[in-house]
Amino acid sequence: VTDWARLTIDAEELQNHIDRLGEVGALEAGGLFRGLYDRNWQRAIDLVEGWMAEAGLVARRDAVGNLFGRSEGTASSRCVASGSHIDTVRSGGRYDGALGVLAALSAVKALLRACGPPKKSLEVLVTCEEEGSRFRSNFWGSRAIIGKVLPSEARALFDSDGVGLGDAMREVGLDPARIPQAARGDIDAFIELHIEQGRVLEAGGHAIGVVDTITGMHQARVEVTGRQDHAGTTPMDLRRDAMAGAAEMVQRIAELATEMGRPAVATVGTMSVRPGAVNIVPGEVVFTVDARHPVPEQHVRLAEQVRRTIEEVARRRGLGLQVQPILDHQPVPMDATVMAAIEAGALAEGLDYLVMASGAGHDSQILAERIPAGMIFVPSRDGRSHSPAEHTPIEQIVPGVRVLARALHRLAY
């Protein structure tokens, strides 16, 4: 029986870590950027590696540059890990990814202080890349851990300056040929603490989100073809207006998700109109759809309804239509045992928690394919993320770290 009164999270140190890591890659224009293998990424990894050593953890980097800080288990060769990613989007904030790394470090330190060494090894995991902001190599670090990166990927991807991913690896002392060695088979559970990146917790007054699913994502490119016409001389009843048709599609897509209710979402984030003149009826409109639902059947239903609605509008208006899928990710359920450990932690802490889906993608959805995984959300102020405005006050972070510590204790001690 652990004396939980003795579990103290060092809030001051955690805030200090957030602030110091948040300066690495800071941009003059505001926000920060740490791209995979770039100079700021290296500085960030080195900084965290130093903090791991201070905490008495044994630091190790794998073949792609993921960093692990390990406290050896006393009774098992298996391990339990917690962490998140160290890279950021361009003009990103201080919390996305970084908070999960620093929260794991803080929780493990608190556990070691309060409870001594674990039975299963505890690892603080820093994945080298999740965002895909330098190379389009999303989930690079977590995919390597489950053996889903082929060495050939390093030859196929280039950053915006034309630097190859393989060369970028070699610059930081990594060998693309060794990528398969990053695969792990000894991790029994993974917990990722992350900012919510939305305003559901804040709006509902919840302290913690316990993620039950990472949402399914369907993205497509929709090309609507009408007839380009003179805006003055073509009566409304003789038009085949690609813009008017696309507008109806966009509106109906939003209505579909709204009527389906939370957590269904559908977004049209881009649109281009041709020829694009004030006085010409558009002949062609291209837009994108992003539709998400965490329940597999509902996810399929939403994507199908979007498709059917677009087709119905095009048919009724005599418009040409081409729909090209961009990606289609099925929802990923979190592991019941890991979730239970998190919920038990939240209950023990007396926190108002919400079981919810993650509407964004995370390393956990990749790791979950091979490793029982779960996620803890803390609130995002005003839901802001991927922005310099990203913020969560330390008072809202510490309860999440305490829940994380309790869950790790349940799984590793």
Added chain:
Amino acid sequence: VTDWARLTIDAEELQNHIDRLGEVGALEAGGLFRGLYDRNWQRAIDLVEGWMAEAGLVARRDAVGNLFGRSEGTASSRCVASGSHIDTVRSGGRYDGALGVLAALSAVKALLRACGPPKKSLEVLVTCEEEGSRFRSNFWGSRAIIGKVLPSEARALFDSDGVGLGDAMREVGLDPARIPQAARGDIDAFIELHIEQGRVLEAGGHAIGVVDTITGMHQARVEVTGRQDHAGTTPMDLRRDAMAGAAEMVQRIAELATEMGRPAVATVGTMSVRPGAVNIVPGEVVFTVDARHPVPEQHVRLAEQVRRTIEEVARRRGLGLQVQPILDHQPVPMDATVMAAIEAGALAEGLDYLVMASGAGHDSQILAERIPAGMIFVPSRDGRSHSPAEHTPIEQIVPGVRVLARALHRLAY
């Protein structure tokens, strides 16, 4: 009493003129371009001037480069004019403007052959510029004729190569200081034959359109501001989606014009979405509206309804809104006497004609401010215009030229 059996339009010559003028400014990629005062514009003016001389007309150019071919009246110092513009849009067709010039030449030649010299002088008018495709100087020629071009305009406008309008004038021997001398006070009536540039005549099986009004045109730039959000983590009910709001506006604008019925039209021809990423709820959408109606009260009502609808959608959805007028032209009625002359001509020719509004702008709307004006439309194949596909077969042109000749006869003989 004229022997109308003797009025013969030389269809072969007219087709030959259309073809030859249509080669001046032809582009390798298809279509043609004659920009104000450019080399091809000069060649076109010279060509038509030669044809005027062949027809026994006295050719004269005014201070801005409008060309007049005159048959002196026997009984009046006043004159009656017919024509259109010689410049084209980029990648334009052979008929827009040019047909009105060549039809006037053909009609005047036929009248002189059949009826001898007129009482009031007859002039074939070639306006130097209507489209504003080289300089943004729309209606330059016709505005000069009614004294509405200030010499200072020549200093204010530049083409895409940075050439000033004044320098372009001097290159073809014109002096910007003399622009006011282009004003005319002696024209009693003007008739412009033009392709319809729409498909109303074709769809209705009408041979001729008699224009009663040139439509009013209201254009505005609409900026819709919402809140940029993560497309995955922001529930539909917590969004202020600028794109979904703009889509509803676009659809409602089209519905307004459709419900008002012909000839009301409303068009959204441009749209830009920011930040413009598949997975980001747009924070800002900018689009343009073009709304037209030929009846003054309806024109005002349509513009007001568009405005009110946009405001209602923005208010209901909690979106910011800025509406900036681009232009607002009131409808311009054609002159009743000139219209009557055209209608009488169409009736005498036994043609199925339609009294209709022009949905596009024309020199006639400018000249009408000082000169009784009217327009004759001939059908446009498939409504195509401002395009290399612009076409009207000679069999559909000749009836229009006959109506023009009859109307000119009524006004000048």
